[in-house]
Amino acid sequence: MTDGSKKHAVSHIQRKLIPAYIFLIIVSFISVFPLYWMFTAATNTSLEVAQGKIWFGTYLLENYKNLTAQQDLWQAMGNSFFYAIVQTVATLLVCSLAGFGFELYHDKGKDRLFGILLLAMMVPQVATLIPLFTMVSRLKLLNTVWAFIIPGIATPFMIMMFRQNSRNFPIDTMEASRIDGLSEIGIFFRMYFPMMKSTYAAAAVITFMNSWNAYMWPRTVMKGNSVQTMPMLIANMSNGYAVDYGMLMLGVLFCSLPTIIVFFVLQKQFAEGITGSVK
Amino acid sequence: MKKKKGFGLLAKQEAAGWVFLAPASLLIFVMSFYPMVQAFINSLKTGSSANMKWAEPLTKNYLRMFKDKVFMTSMGNTFMYLIIQVPIMLILAILLAQLLNNKDLKFRGLFRTLIFLPCATALVSYALIFKTLFSNEGLINAFLKGIGIIQENVNWLGQSGTAKAVIIIALLWRWTGYNMVFFLAGLQNIEYSVYEAANIDGASGWKTFWNITVPLLRPVIVMTGIMSINGTLQLYDESVNLTNGGPSNTTITMSHYIYNNSLGQGVANFGYASALAMIVFVLVAVLAFINMKVGDTRD
Numbered sequence: 131m132t133d134g135s136k137k138h139a140v141s142h143i144q145r146k147l148i149p150a151y152i153f154l155i156i157v158s159f160i161s162v163f164p165l166y167w168m169f170t171a172a173t174n175t176s177l178e179v180a181q182g183k184i185w186f187g188t189y190l191l192e193n194y195k196n197l198t199a200q201q202d203l204w205q206a207m208g209n210s211f212f213y214a215i216v217q218t219v220a221t222l223l224v225c226s227l228a229g230f231g232f233e234l235y236h237d238k239g240k241d242r243l244f245g246i247l248l249l250a251m252m253v254p255q256v257a258t259l260i261p262l263f264t265m266v267s268r269l270k271l272l273n274t275v276w277a278f279i280i281p282g283i284a285t286p287f288m289i290m291m292f293r294q295n296s297r298n299f300p301i302d303t304m305e306a307s308r309i310d311g312l313s314e315i316g317i318f319f320r321m322y323f324p325m326m327k328s329t330y331a332a333a334a335v336i337t338f339m340n341s342w343n344a345y346m347w348p349r350t351v352m353k354g355n356s357v358q359t360m361p362m363l364i365a366n367m368s369n370g371y372a373v374d375y376g377m378l379m380l381g382v383l384f385c386s387l388p389t390i391i392v393f394f395v396l397q398k399q400f401a402e403g404i405t406g407s408v409k
Numbered sequence: 410m411k412k413k414k415g416f417g418l419l420a421k422q423e424a425a426g427w428v429f430l431a432p433a434s435l436l437i438f439v440m441s442f443y444p445m446v447q448a449f450i451n452s453l454k455t456g457s458s459a460n461m462k463w464a465e466p467l468t469k470n471y472l473r474m475f476k477d478k479v480f481m482t483s484m485g486n487t488f489m490y491l492i493i494q495v496p497i498m499l500i501l502a503i504l505l506a507q508l509l510n511n512k513d514l515k516f517r518g519l520f521r522t523l524i525f526l527p528c529a530t531a532l533v534s535y536a537l538i539f540k541t542l543f544s545n546e547g548l549i550n551a552f553l554k555g556i557g558i559i560q561e562n563v564n565w566l567g568q569s570g571t572a573k574a575v576i577i578i579a580l581l582w583r584w585t586g587y588n589m590v591f592f593l594a595g596l597q598n599i600e601y602s603v604y605e606a607a608n609i610d611g612a613s614g615w616k617t618f619w620n621i622t623v624p625l626l627r628p629v630i631v632m633t634g635i636m637s638i639n640g641t642l643q644l645y646d647e648s649v650n651l652t653n654g655g656p657s658n659t660t661i662t663m664s665h666y667i668y669n670n671s672l673g674q675g676v677a678n679f680g681y682a683s684a685l686a687m688i689v690f691v692l693v694a695v696l697a698f699i700n701m702k703v704g705d706t707r708d
Contacts, residue, residue: 404587
């Protein structure tokens with residue numbers, strides 16, 4: 131094939147793809163625009179936002195001053211980070227141990243138990259809300275990080291993800307480690323944990339995001355400014371009579387920034403995480 | 410002697426396995442199953458918190474819901490979101506995944522990232538972004554007035570029909586890319602040679618799509634379908650933050666209404682709220698079951 135005809139073939143293929151490009155560009159634009167607009171709105175006055183300005187303005191600092199004057203922004207940011215990190219550590223530890231146990235020590239009894247645990251996926255959050263709220267308040271855990279994390283530490287989804295991925299952990303390694311004198315828990319920490327790093331990374335991204343996004347449960351058990359989360363803070367901001375759109379969008383931006391950063395830095399792990407249990 | 414020692418080791422290993430899975434299993438029993446049973450018992454009672462009594466008759470809460478217009482509306486709304494939004498979203502997601510799976514396409518990574526990006530937005534955040542975009546003096550009105558399609562501001566969130574449409578648009582925006590990622594992962598498992606064979610046989614693009622891609626993706630379709638149904642039946646954040654259920658409860662979802670009955674504004678009624686939650690549970694279970702059956706028997 132000469133160079134010319136190759137080029138011709140390529141341009142023919144690309145020409146056939148023009149409708150696909152147009153469609154993808156439109157969908158990409160729609161996907162990005164609301165977020166782009168959130169960034170610009172955070173730098174404009176409420177009036178400019180209302181007038182439909184879609185370019186960056188000079189009001190960012192002013193919006194920030196107003197926001198921090200009216201809301202405990204950094205308290206809520208700190209709370210959200212703290213809860214999400216504790217949640218992530220606890221979930222990863224408990225669920226990976228379970229995934230390890232279910233897959234590498236599996237027998238009939240454990241498989242049956244696993245099947246039962248999966249049923250928890252069908253339990254709607256609103257159904258357990260009152261009993262869990264009662265439980266947490268009886269234990270005097272309201273407004274503590276424990277109230278925030280405890281219902282979400284063990285999830286069928288996470289256990290399943292670790293269990294599926296544990297199939298890649300060679301059984302020979304288990305045997306060899308035992309001969310080397312490692313205890314069972316030693317195998318978990320010394321061999322399993324380092325080998326499963328990519329699964330942990332994916333699970334961590336998902337858990338962090340879910341925890342950061344959580345809204346119904348936190349607003350039920352975390353009452354008051356000193357313990358509220360970012361989603362709660364911005365939800366309260368939008369409930370006033372006269373909403374300052376520039377300031378509101380700055381709050382929304384602060385609430386989205388950590389998840390957007392995590393997304394860009396760890397996109398591969400995020401994608402692996404959400405599809406993780408379906409291999 | 411030797412045998413005995415070996416058996417002891419095995420028993421030890423066996424026990425270790427149970428110890429490892431115990432914390433998670435216990436937590437699921439205490440945090441999901443026990444509250445679910447508790448909720449069922451509550452659904453047969455009346456009152457709140459400390460002073461709950463058995464309902465007279467036991468089915469009182471269940472009978473009450475049929476006369477509860479707001480609950481019926483919330484159920485209708487939830488199903489409407491489900492029936493309109495889920496199919497559009499899944500078809501769009503498969504289509505996008507199929508386009509992005511083409512090896513000749515340039516900028517695949519970029520397109521993928523951009524379309525996936527909405528998932529990075531916090532749930533309450535995106536609800537508020539759409540609320541502001543579609544507010545009376547929001548960008549959508551400014552834009553439509555600018556190009557002359559409308560003369561007066563449209564009160565998108567103040568009218569039942571348009572408010573529902575905004576919720577559906579917002580849901581599509583947030584979740585299409587999320588589902589696309591599942592389909593992309595599914596497509597990568599399909600051997601390229603299958604397509605090449607189809608190409609040689611002269612099958613058109615659409616034919617290949619319907620006869621090869623869709624059947625091979627069926628397990629992924631069933632799974633994303635179950636997830637989407639489950640998620641939509643439990644819609645809460647959007648209903649609360651985009652429309653607050655309004656105008657006058659015409660866009661409220663089941664979970665939102667149940668929350669209001671349990672711990673939200675107004676009078677708390679644990680028994681009644683629990684009975685309503687049982688309906689959500691049954692719906693989730695039944696629809697997931699149907700979806701699984703339909704996915705299985707098309708072979």
